[in-house]
Amino acid sequence: MNFKNETRKIGCTKAAALTIILMTAAVSGCLSSESEDDNSLVIVTYDVYALSDDMISTFENRTGIEVEMVKLDDSGSILSYLIQQKGTGANDLAIGLDNTYLQTAIDFDLLSESKTDIQGISSEAYSPYEGKLAIPFDMGHICLNYDSSIVDGVNLSVPTSLWNLTEEEWKGKVAIPSPMSSSPGRGFMLATLDYFEYTTDSYNGFDTWWSSMRDNDVIITPGWSEAYEIHYTGGYGEYMPGYIGDAHITVSYCHSPGVEAWYNGNWTKSASLNLDRASFFQVEYASVVQGGNAENADLFIEYLLSQEVNALMPTQNMMYSVLEGQDLPEEGGYRHHSIVPDQNANITSMAISLNIDAWLDRWNSAMTEGE
Amino acid sequence: MNDLGSGTYRLIIGTRTLAIAAFLLLIASPIALAVFRLIGVAGANPRAWIETLDGNYMSAGAIEFTFLQSIISSFATISLGLPVAWMLGRYEWRMQSMIRAVLTVPFVMPSIIAAMGILTLTGDSALGIRSNEGTWFWTLIIAHAWFNMSLVIRFCEPILATLDPSMEEQLRLLPAGRTISGRIRHLWLPVLIPPLSASFCMSFVFSFTSFALVRWITIRDNTLESVMAISSPSAGIEGYMAFTSEIVLASSLIQFAVLSISLWLASRIQRELQRQYPMAPARVARGHFDYGWVFMAPALLFSIAPIVSVAIGSVRVRTVESGRAADTWSLDGWELARDGSFSMVPLSDAMANSILYAIISLAISMPLGYCIASAIHSLERTNRRMSEALDFATMAPFAFSAAMIGLGVTLGVTKLDPTAFSQFWPLPALAHVMLTTPFAIRIMLTGLRSIDREYDEAARVLGMGPLARLTRVRIPLMKGPITVAAIFCLAMSLGEFGASFIVATNSDWATLPLLADSWRGMPMNPLAEAASNAVATALAVMAILLFAVAERARSNERGGMF
Amino acid sequence: MRCICGLEEPDRGRVYFSGEDITDVPPESRGIGLLFQKPVLYPHLSVSGNLSLASSHGHEDALEEVGLQGLGERGVSRLSGGESQRLALARALLSDPRALLLDEPFSAIDADLSARLIDDVRVILKHRGCPAVLVTHNVEEAENFCDRILFMDLSSP
Structure with a gap:
């Protein structure tokens, strides 16, 4: 009996040592075989639909660079991935950070300047950020969309102020994605900060409005798709499994009705609400990652911003092109059903980076306190 | 034991210990890394975490x-x-x-x-x-x-x-x-x-x-x-939405x-x-x-x-003309899925990836599962406490959330080799192994328990060594459980989503569930849902075929846990 | 008995075989055969498949020796109780043991049959010159089979 245990003990020590050796060997042996290579480009991104197989292989054929794409969940995941991998040099290019995350990425010193000199990017696209640490590649305005077949002035009147939505007729009929977990939701919350600072005398407009919305049974969803596909009556959600259709207004892009029309033979009942300062201008960026292969990254940025690729943003990626003189296509009523808000909310990337925690906290208090 | 057998015995015990150590390391290290990172951001105050969880509008209740x-x-x-x-x-x-x-x-x-x-x-x-x-x-x-x-x-x-x-x-x-x-x-x-x-x-x-x-x-x-x-997307970032780290920690803890x-x-x-x-x-x-x-x-x-x-x-496509919606029956969704478009890989690629990862995780988790199961089984006689502890520890992957494991795997792999996320293609299979191995262990443990001890003893007195007993007695007797475990591993791996979602980072590594999810997540495009359903149908057919085969293989066996 | 063949480790004391200390020798290396109370046959193997676990040749002779000739291809689930025990014996003998232990192998078989089997086994073992130890509760069985008998009475201290 004792002897048996002895054997086991010997086995244990040996095996433990062996485990460590084997694992280290396996990991270092297998993993580090391919690393720094002049001919490769590692792009960190999320499901950016413009980055199609065809588009990538055209780039690969022209430049001889081999592209590997690390695909993450969303803009926030890109930021946190870059932070975790900071200083490793494993990544070359980040595509998909937006202006709500950009400044944080800059503060963390994750990006390096692009050497490209791309002409023809619209001044609008540069408006949230003008430096070289991030080059805009697509953009859009986040605003309220409503179902024009119900919000027709008879059943429900078209809001002329966000305060209208706190009234009885809108009880339980507004769906908004959470600013905590959804990027359109966050954009809209940021817009409301600016909106109430301008339209309300008291500082508390923001808090009061969100509390009143809560009291008016606003539907807060984790993501954009739940709000738009499950609750919103104006969009394609009604054809999707799980549709409930209890909300007639939601947060999406100002050109979402255009996309609806484009897919539906120039028809949609969804419309965007043009309220001053109640919309948020979102820009998505391509950024050279610090420590990565800047040369190859710049080549890809140039390609991404070339006419042939960037002009396709509206149909490939459902966002605006950032190039001067490009607009949404007329085809299928895409442009006709899209609006450009007269006056976006004015929130800088810097302010977002500094205050986002405090603002989300404020939003949370407004939503939970005095319930 | 004695000189004659001790080499082989040491080898067996060594292999088992190695298997257990490797498996526990595979589970424990990512979790530890994730926890440390989150505590670094949120502070080590569980009470505060839970207060944040309970006080946040999205997580209250x-x-x-x-x-x-x-x-x-x-x-x-x-x-x-x-x-x-x-x-x-x-x-x-x-x-x-x-x-x-x-x-x-x-x-x-x-x-x-x-x-x-x-x-x-x-x-x-x-x-x-x-x-x-x-x-x-x-x-x-x-x-x-x-x-x-x-x-x-x-x-x-x-x-x-x-x-x-x-x-x-x-x-x-x-x-x-x-x-x-x-x-x-x-x-x-x-x-x-x-x-x-x-x-x-x-x-x-x-x-x-x-x-x-x-x-x-x-x-x-x-x-x-x-x-x-x-x-989780914003958890673990210092100074940016730190409350999300607290929420993740509190949820994980509970x-x-x-x-x-x-x-x-x-x-x-x-x-x-x-x-x-x-x-x-x-x-x-x-x-x-x-x-x-x-x-x-x-x-x-x-x-x-x-x-x-x-x-x-998958064959029903909605078309809307001037406000009138109509369902038409077509294979457009299948064609879109087959060809791949936007940022989605073709169906055949995802199928090949799924099969490849399933085979790799099978090849790892079956022997690993067998080693651990037989270790638990033999400890049941000599050291009951130890065997219970091991039995329980191997179930641990079920108790951790995908978000936690994902964060930990990211941190861990970054430490070992940050390029792995774009270069090391077997990575998703490792995540599958974490989840398929506990099942392999459970099924084979039941199988081992059901084998009469005398079968092994009779083989020993006939002069058969450990290896011969394994290949000529145990494995043939375990044919049923082994087949079921194998098919289960394959099917689990084919259907695995949560962990793959986090570690199948290179877009070329997409598996069928990931592809189905990607298509499902594409907004507006009416064909996207059909394409998603097409991918899911392909997956379901594969799973049903596998199970039918498994059932055939075990039809004349006694039932086990699965 | 399980200590003798090595399946159990003695709490104290040593096991000697022909003067050699075999306490630490694993059972598969001791060369001691064991017949279990209920014959242990592998259901996934045929009769001769079971024999092949002991040796790859000499199956026919072994079967003949125990009176099972011609049954090599039969599945073990189709053997009767007596046949099963005969096969287990054939398999044990085929591995050419230095000694054979019999753990009440005849108790599960009806009286007529077991009497014949006891005779047969005794003859075979004598013929081979293979020493054997039989454990039994049946005094008559012991008397018929054994040259020497040891009584173990646990009731007395």
Whole structure:
């Protein structure tokens, strides 16, 4: 009996040592075989639909660079991935950070300047950020969309102020994605900060409005798709499994009705609400990652911003092109059903980076306190 | 032992220790890394974490809701599953193995597909029962019961099918067993309580950690798992939305505590109450039940309907012309999925990836699972405590959330080699191994326990060494459990979503569930849903075929845990 | 008995075989055969498949020796109780043991049959010159089979 245990003990020590050796060997042996290579480009991104197989292989054929794409969940995941991998040099290019995350990425010193000199990017696209640490590649305005077949002035009147939505007729009929977990939701919350600072005398407009919305049974969803596909009556959600259709207004892009029309033979009942300062201008960026292969990254940025690729943003990626003189296509009523808000909310990337925690906290208090 | 055998013995014990160490390292290290990172951001104050969790609008009430829905779901699972298990076990059925395969398929469906299938089925175009605040809760409960029902069947049916008939016959002749209720009280309840409570615990665990079903079916509430999923993208970033780190930590902590307790209870109950009932040598033929199909047909329909609705969804495309929507039947969704477009890979690529990763994880988790199972098995005789601890530790992957494991794997791999996320293609298979190995262990452990010890002893006195006994006695005797474990590993790996989602980072590595999810997540495009359904259908067909094969392989075996 | 063949480790004391200390020798290397109370036959193998676990040749002779000639291809589940025990014996003998232990191998077989089997086994073992130890509760059985008998009475201290 004792002897048996002895054997086991010997086995244990040996095996433990062996485990460590084997694992280290396996990991270092297998993993580090391919690393720094002049001919490769590692792009960190999320499901950016413009980055199609065809588009990538055209780039690969022209430049001889081999592209590997690390695909993450969303803009926030890109930021946190870059932070975790900071200083490793494993990544070359980040595509998909937006202006709500950009400044944080800059503060963390994750990006390096692009050497490209791309002409023809619209001044609008540069408006949230003008430096070289991030080059805009697509953009859009986040605003309220409503179902024009119900919000027709008879059943429900078209809001002329966000305060209208706190009234009885809108009880339980507004769906908004959470600013905590959804990027359109966050954009809209940021817009409301600016909106109430301008339209309300008291500082508390923001808090009061969100509390009143809560009291008016606003539907807060984790993501954009739940709000738009499950609750919103104006969009394609009604054809999707799980549709409930209890909300007639939601947060999406100002050109979402255009996309609806484009897919539906120039028809949609969804419309965007043009309220001053109640919309948020979102820009998505391509950024050279610090420590990565800047040369190859710049080549890809140039390609991404070339006419042939960037002009396709509206149909490939459902966002605006950032190039001067490009607009949404007329085809299928895409442009006709899209609006450009007269006056976006004015929130800088810097302010977002500094205050986002405090603002989300404020939003949370407004939503939970005095319930 | 002595000089002659000690080399081989040391090798065996060494291999086992190595397997256990490797597996525990694979599980424990990512979790530890994730926890340290999050604590670095959120501070080490569990009380504050839970206060943040409870005070946040998105997560308030998540604790209560998680408990409530998982307890009700587990009861619903039992009450739906037990009658089916009874019918299946007590009567003869034509195509018995096919029936069992069909009833098991829900369990290996990726949950997003399950959610879509259930939603289609309960939506306005079909049953029309999920349309408002009053019904979604029960839709969720039914969805969980659908998902977990096969657990009850797998746990309970074998003992129902193979219990020596004389047990009941004898009881019938005794005063206490003359009535049905008497027989239930004195025989069936004691027989069924261990498998029932084990399946209750397991469906509790799965409902507790349910994410996709909750996300798509509930309206306002969140489970701890879905809270974590929505908080995790910004968790672990210093100075940016730090409260999300607290929420993830608080949810993980509660989830881990609750799930550990239930898993521990499950294995405890099984050990304590499991008595050796005399088993008939093979299935006991009990004749047909004339109206059996009246019960079985709805059960089969219940299992298959959500999948069928997904298949139908793959050929149904919505077209809207001037405000009039019409469904047209076409293969456009299949074609889109086949060719790949936007940022999605072609269906064939995803299929190849899925198969490749399934084979790799099979190749790792089968020997790994066997080593660990036989270690636990032999420790059962020499060191019971140790074997219980190991038994429990191998269940740990079920108790951790995907979000936590994902964060940890990212941190861990970054430490080892940051380029792995774009270069090291077997990475997703490692995540699969974490989840398939516990199943392989469970199934093979049951198999090992069912092998009479004398088989091994007789082989030893015939002069067979350890290796010869393994290859000529144990493995052939374990053919059934090994086949089932293998098919289960393949199917689990094929359907795995949560972990793959996090580690299959290189877009070329997309598997079928990931591809289905990507297509499902594409907004606006009417063909995207059809494409998603097409990918899911391909996956379901593969899973059904695998299970049919598995059932055939084990058809003349005694039932095990699965 | 299980200590003699090595399946159990003695709490104290040593096991000697022909003067050699075999306490630490694993059972598969001791060369001691064992017949279990209930014959242990592998259901996944045929009769000769079971024999092949002991040796790859000499199956026919071995079967003939125990009176099972011609049954090589039969599945073990189709053997009767007596046939099963005969096969287990054939298999044990085929591995050419230095000694054979019999753990009440005849108790599960009806009286007529076991009497014949006891005779047969005794003859075979004598013929081979293989020493054997039989454990039994049946005094008559012991008397018929054994040259020497040892009584173990646990009731006395």
